């Protein structure tokens with residue numbers, strides 16, 4: 001049996017490792033486009049803050065991954081696949097035959113339709129970390145567009161570097177998805193006390209860049225002069241490869257409770273998959289799905305029901321549960 005897995009994030013890597021554990025004789029090829037093996041995407045802000053050395057992000061290097069008996073194909077992209085011929089075409093010209101194909105392609109950072117917004121302003125990969133690290137050393141001011149969990153973590157990382165940070169949020173309060181109005185107020189107090197500027201209920205109209213300095217123009221006429229702009233406006237599951245091959249996609253690649261797409265012997269897991277109407281966008285969800293798929297393919301379980309996950313905010317000294325309790329007692 002030949003299984004090809006496209007994408008070496010936590011979903012793809014975990015599926016490969018678990019399958020090798022359960023079915024050692026299965027031939028597993030893992031396509032690692034970024035070429036670092038598995039790294040902790042969710043801890044990238046800590047390295048941006050300077051509190052976690054970059055080397056500590058690596059959870060399984062290419063060498064360690066290969067030593068598990070997984071055939072790692074590094075630095076190449078899966079370009080297309082033919083579900084009839086069961087072949088996957090790679091950017092280096094190779095074509096890989098498979099019996100089963102697992103799509104673990106993750107998500108891209110969303111780029112909102114703002115004049116002047118560039119992909120280089122988003123933060124999702126180790127490559128993005130290198131780009132921002134080269135800028136934080138000289139930056140004195142920064143604007144983070146997006147007051148969700150990732151936006152706040154990115155803002156905190158820059159604040160840790162001694163940079164004056166403004167956070168722009170379209171909604172009238174921070175974390176509107178996670179907190180009530182009263183809870184958001186308490187959170188906002190903490191950010192204001194720490195010296196952040198909050199621009200809430202404000203739309204970004206344009207980002208004008210001139211010789212390394214940007215002016216972020218808001219709909220109330222405010223202009224934020226920023227040495228650095230980080231856009232944290234959510235994610236976009238990677239679906240094009242599946243769509244081009246004829247798979248049913250919505251926001252994510254549609255799968256059932258066995259992670260089967262609408263194409264035979266093609267599965268999807270992690271941030272790129274939509275299960276029961278939900279695209280999770282969470283590390284633990286991607287890992288749970290990967291383990292469950294490996295068990296399904298090895299006939300150890302028949303299906304997967306997703307638990308309810310509670311995302312947290314990873315900023316030292318700020319615990320959402322404590323804020324919730326404080327709001328109740330106020």
Ligand SMILES: Cc1cc2nc3c(=O)[nH]c(=O)nc-3n(C[C@H](O)[C@H](O)[C@H](O)COP(=O)(O)OP(=O)(O)OC[C@H]3O[C@@H](n4cnc5c(N)ncnc54)[C@H](O)[C@@H]3O)c2cc1C
Nearest residue numbers: 007009010011033041042078105106107270271281282283
């Ligand atoms: C800054 C940050 C902080 C986060 N914090 C948290 C947190 O606190 N808690 C939490 O639960 N989650 C968090 N997340 C989300 C979490 O990291 C993701 O849910 C998780 O990484 C998803 O794993 P994945 O394997 O599905 O996708 P990804 O990690 O996106 O991996 C997919 C891989 O597939 C590759 N790929 C894409 N297209 C192709 C192709 N055509 N060919 C080959 N390879 C391809 C990509 O380059 C990527 O390497 C955070 C994310 C970010 C960016």
